[in-house]
Amino acid sequence: MNNILPKEIEKVISLFKELPGIGRRGAERIVFSLLKWPPEKLKFFGEELAALTVNVKRCKVCCNLSEHETCKICSDGGRDESLLCIVEDFIQLPVIEAASYRGKYHILGGKLSPLEGITPDKLKIDLLQKRLSENKNIKEVLIALSQDIEGQATTVYLSKILAIYGVKITTLARGIPAGADISFANSATLSAAIQGRVSV
Ligand SMILES: [Zn+2]
Numbered sequence: 377m378n379n380i381l382p383k384e385i386e387k388v389i390s391l392f393k394e395l396p397g398i399g400r401r402g403a404e405r406i407v408f409s410l411l412k413w414p415p416e417k418l419k420f421f422g423e424e425l426a427a428l429t430v431n432v433k434r435c436k437v438c439c440n441l442s443e444h445e446t447c448k449i450c451s452d453g454g455r456d457e458s459l460l461c462i463v464e465d466f467i468q469l470p471v472i473e474a475a476s477y478r479g480k481y482h483i484l485g486g487k488l489s490p491l492e493g494i495t496p497d498k499l500k501i502d503l504l505q506k507r508l509s510e511n512k513n514i515k516e517v518l519i520a521l522s523q524d525i526e527g528q529a530t531t532v533y534l535s536k537i538l539a540i541y542g543v544k545i546t547t548l549a550r551g552i553p554a555g556a557d558i559s560f561a562n563s564a565t566l567s568a569a570i571q572g573r574v575s576v
Contacts, residue, residue, distance in 0.1 A: 385411075437507065439483040439500050441466050455480055458515040460543075462504070462534065464522065467559050472520065475566035479518070482507065487526040488533055494526075496533065508541040516544040518573055522557045523548075535576040546573040 379386060385407055392403035410418055434440070435447035442448070449455065449469075459479030461472060464487055472481075484499045508514060519534055521527035535545045548558075549572030558566065 438481050439466075439485060439503065440469065440481060449481060457511075457513045459518060460507075460514050460516070461518045461520050463520055463558075464527070465559075468520070471559055471561060471563070471566060472570075474563040475561075475570055476563075477567075477570055480514075484521075484530070487521060487524075488530045489526045499530075501534070501537070505537070505541075508538065508543065514543055516546060518570070519545065519547045519576065520558065520570075522559075524557070531576065545576045547576050549573055 381389070388407050388410075389400070389403045392398055392406050393400060395403075398406070410421070413421070431443060432441055433443070433445070435442040435450055436445050437450045438447060440447040440449060444451075456479045460482055461477060461479055462482050462484055463469065463472065464484055466483055469481060469483075482500070482504050484501070484504075486494050486499055488494055488496065488499070508517070517534075517538055519531045521530055531547055535547075538545055548566075548569040561569075
Protein backbone atom coordinates (compact mmCIF):
# COMPACT_ATOMS: atom_id res chain seq x y z
CA MET A 377 0.00 0.00 0.00
CA ASN A 378 1.40 3.39 -0.94
CA ASN A 379 1.68 5.78 1.92
CA ILE A 380 -0.73 8.65 1.54
CA LEU A 381 0.87 10.89 4.15
CA PRO A 382 3.51 13.58 3.50
CA LYS A 383 7.02 12.47 4.42
CA GLU A 384 7.38 15.08 7.19
CA ILE A 385 4.28 13.76 8.96
CA GLU A 386 5.57 10.19 8.65
CA LYS A 387 8.83 11.25 10.29
CA VAL A 388 7.05 12.73 13.31
CA ILE A 389 4.72 9.71 13.58
CA SER A 390 7.78 7.45 13.69
CA LEU A 391 9.22 9.51 16.55
CA PHE A 392 6.03 9.33 18.62
CA LYS A 393 5.90 5.56 17.99
CA GLU A 394 9.16 5.25 19.94
CA LEU A 395 7.44 6.42 23.13
CA PRO A 396 6.25 3.79 25.63
CA GLY A 397 2.71 2.55 25.05
CA ILE A 398 2.23 4.38 21.75
CA GLY A 399 1.62 2.36 18.61
CA ARG A 400 1.07 3.43 15.01
CA ARG A 401 -2.56 4.49 15.49
CA GLY A 402 -1.82 6.35 18.71
CA ALA A 403 1.09 8.18 17.07
CA GLU A 404 -1.15 9.16 14.13
CA ARG A 405 -3.79 10.53 16.49
CA ILE A 406 -1.21 12.64 18.35
CA VAL A 407 0.31 14.06 15.18
CA PHE A 408 -3.10 14.81 13.62
CA SER A 409 -4.08 16.64 16.85
CA LEU A 410 -0.85 18.65 16.75
CA LEU A 411 -1.59 19.64 13.16
CA LYS A 412 -4.85 21.21 14.33
CA TRP A 413 -3.01 23.51 16.74
CA PRO A 414 -2.33 27.13 15.70
CA PRO A 415 1.11 27.31 14.02
CA GLU A 416 2.54 29.51 16.83
CA LYS A 417 1.59 26.96 19.48
CA LEU A 418 3.09 24.10 17.47
CA LYS A 419 6.28 26.09 17.00
CA PHE A 420 6.43 26.79 20.76
CA PHE A 421 5.97 23.06 21.46
CA GLY A 422 8.93 22.27 19.20
CA GLU A 423 11.07 24.94 20.85
CA GLU A 424 10.23 23.61 24.32
CA LEU A 425 11.30 20.11 23.27
CA ALA A 426 14.56 21.50 21.90
CA ALA A 427 15.13 23.44 25.15
CA LEU A 428 15.11 20.15 27.09
CA THR A 429 18.47 19.31 25.52
CA VAL A 430 19.96 22.57 26.80
CA ASN A 431 18.17 23.42 30.03
CA VAL A 432 17.94 20.01 31.67
CA LYS A 433 21.15 18.54 33.00
CA ARG A 434 22.09 15.75 35.39
CA CYS A 435 22.77 16.61 39.03
CA LYS A 436 26.49 16.25 39.73
CA VAL A 437 25.78 14.59 43.08
CA CYS A 438 22.95 12.10 42.44
CA CYS A 439 22.44 12.15 38.62
CA ASN A 440 18.80 13.27 38.95
CA LEU A 441 17.36 15.67 36.37
CA SER A 442 18.18 19.26 37.23
CA GLU A 443 18.18 22.82 35.93
CA HIS A 444 21.29 23.58 37.99
CA GLU A 445 24.51 21.74 38.83
CA THR A 446 22.81 20.30 41.91
CA CYS A 447 19.19 19.11 41.87
CA LYS A 448 16.35 20.30 44.12
CA ILE A 449 16.49 17.15 46.28
CA CYS A 450 20.25 17.35 46.89
CA SER A 451 19.97 21.06 47.73
CA ASP A 452 17.07 20.52 50.15
CA GLY A 453 18.46 20.79 53.69
CA GLY A 454 15.17 19.54 55.14
CA ARG A 455 15.66 16.00 53.89
CA ASP A 456 17.21 13.13 55.83
CA GLU A 457 20.82 13.06 54.72
CA SER A 458 21.59 9.86 56.61
CA LEU A 459 19.45 7.77 54.27
CA LEU A 460 20.38 7.22 50.63
CA CYS A 461 18.00 5.41 48.29
CA ILE A 462 19.50 3.83 45.18
CA VAL A 463 17.15 3.74 42.20
CA GLU A 464 17.59 2.52 38.67
CA ASP A 465 16.38 5.62 36.88
CA PHE A 466 14.88 9.08 37.47
CA ILE A 467 11.57 7.59 36.27
CA GLN A 468 11.21 5.91 39.69
CA LEU A 469 11.74 9.07 41.75
CA PRO A 470 8.15 10.36 41.65
CA VAL A 471 6.89 6.90 42.69
CA ILE A 472 9.21 6.75 45.71
CA GLU A 473 8.43 10.38 46.61
CA ALA A 474 4.72 9.48 46.56
CA ALA A 475 5.53 6.72 49.08
CA SER A 476 6.55 9.48 51.56
CA TYR A 477 10.29 8.79 51.34
CA ARG A 478 12.25 11.83 52.57
CA GLY A 479 15.89 10.78 52.33
CA LYS A 480 18.28 11.43 49.47
CA TYR A 481 18.78 9.48 46.24
CA HIS A 482 21.41 8.08 43.95
CA ILE A 483 20.43 7.28 40.39
CA LEU A 484 22.31 4.30 39.06
CA GLY A 485 21.41 4.70 35.40
CA GLY A 486 20.34 1.08 34.91
CA LYS A 487 20.82 -2.43 36.26
CA LEU A 488 23.65 -4.86 35.63
CA SER A 489 22.99 -7.01 32.60
CA PRO A 490 26.14 -8.60 31.15
CA LEU A 491 24.15 -10.03 28.20
CA GLU A 492 23.17 -6.51 27.16
CA GLY A 493 26.66 -5.19 27.83
CA ILE A 494 25.65 -3.33 30.99
CA THR A 495 28.71 -3.92 33.16
CA PRO A 496 29.47 -2.05 36.44
CA ASP A 497 31.49 0.63 34.63
CA LYS A 498 28.36 1.60 32.62
CA LEU A 499 26.48 2.54 35.81
CA LYS A 500 27.08 5.44 38.23
CA ILE A 501 28.69 3.13 40.77
CA ASP A 502 32.02 4.98 40.90
CA LEU A 503 30.15 8.19 41.70
CA LEU A 504 28.25 6.36 44.45
CA GLN A 505 31.50 5.07 45.96
CA LYS A 506 33.00 8.55 45.84
CA ARG A 507 29.90 9.92 47.53
CA LEU A 508 30.04 7.35 50.33
CA SER A 509 33.73 7.94 50.97
CA GLU A 510 33.27 11.73 51.07
CA ASN A 511 29.96 12.08 52.90
CA LYS A 512 30.12 10.56 56.38
CA ASN A 513 26.55 11.67 57.15
CA ILE A 514 25.21 8.76 55.10
CA LYS A 515 24.40 5.95 57.54
CA GLU A 516 22.11 3.73 55.47
CA VAL A 517 21.90 2.81 51.80
CA LEU A 518 18.50 1.51 50.73
CA ILE A 519 18.81 -0.39 47.44
CA ALA A 520 15.39 0.04 45.80
CA LEU A 521 15.72 -1.71 42.47
CA SER A 522 13.02 -3.65 40.66
CA GLN A 523 12.85 -7.25 41.84
CA ASP A 524 13.65 -8.90 38.52
CA ILE A 525 16.77 -11.02 37.88
CA GLU A 526 18.93 -8.02 36.89
CA GLY A 527 17.67 -6.02 39.86
CA GLN A 528 18.47 -8.84 42.27
CA ALA A 529 21.93 -9.38 40.77
CA THR A 530 22.65 -5.64 40.98
CA THR A 531 21.49 -5.56 44.62
CA VAL A 532 23.87 -8.41 45.51
CA TYR A 533 26.73 -6.77 43.63
CA LEU A 534 26.20 -3.38 45.29
CA SER A 535 25.80 -4.83 48.76
CA LYS A 536 29.21 -6.52 48.36
CA ILE A 537 31.13 -3.52 47.09
CA LEU A 538 29.48 -1.06 49.50
CA ALA A 539 30.23 -3.20 52.57
CA ILE A 540 33.58 -1.46 53.12
CA TYR A 541 31.95 1.94 53.82
CA GLY A 542 30.51 0.91 57.18
CA VAL A 543 26.94 1.89 56.26
CA LYS A 544 23.84 -0.20 56.88
CA ILE A 545 22.70 -1.73 53.59
CA THR A 546 19.01 -2.46 53.20
CA THR A 547 16.58 -3.42 50.47
CA LEU A 548 12.82 -3.11 50.05
CA ALA A 549 10.69 -5.48 52.14
CA ARG A 550 8.69 -8.16 50.42
CA GLY A 551 5.40 -6.88 49.10
CA ILE A 552 6.76 -5.72 45.78
CA PRO A 553 5.93 -8.74 43.58
CA ALA A 554 8.87 -10.73 42.19
CA GLY A 555 9.80 -9.50 38.74
CA ALA A 556 7.86 -6.27 39.25
CA ASP A 557 9.07 -2.93 37.99
CA ILE A 558 8.77 -0.52 40.90
CA SER A 559 7.84 2.27 38.48
CA PHE A 560 4.36 0.78 38.56
CA ALA A 561 4.08 -0.02 42.28
CA ASN A 562 1.30 1.76 44.13
CA SER A 563 2.39 4.24 46.77
CA ALA A 564 0.85 2.34 49.72
CA THR A 565 2.65 -0.90 48.80
CA LEU A 566 5.90 0.93 48.19
CA SER A 567 5.57 2.91 51.40
CA ALA A 568 5.11 -0.36 53.35
CA ALA A 569 8.12 -1.87 51.54
CA ILE A 570 10.25 1.15 52.51
CA GLN A 571 9.05 1.13 56.14
CA GLY A 572 9.72 -2.59 56.45
CA ARG A 573 13.06 -2.53 54.64
CA VAL A 574 15.42 -5.36 55.52
CA SER A 575 19.19 -5.67 55.80
CA VAL A 576 20.93 -7.29 52.86
ZN1 LIG B 1 20.87 15.54 43.10
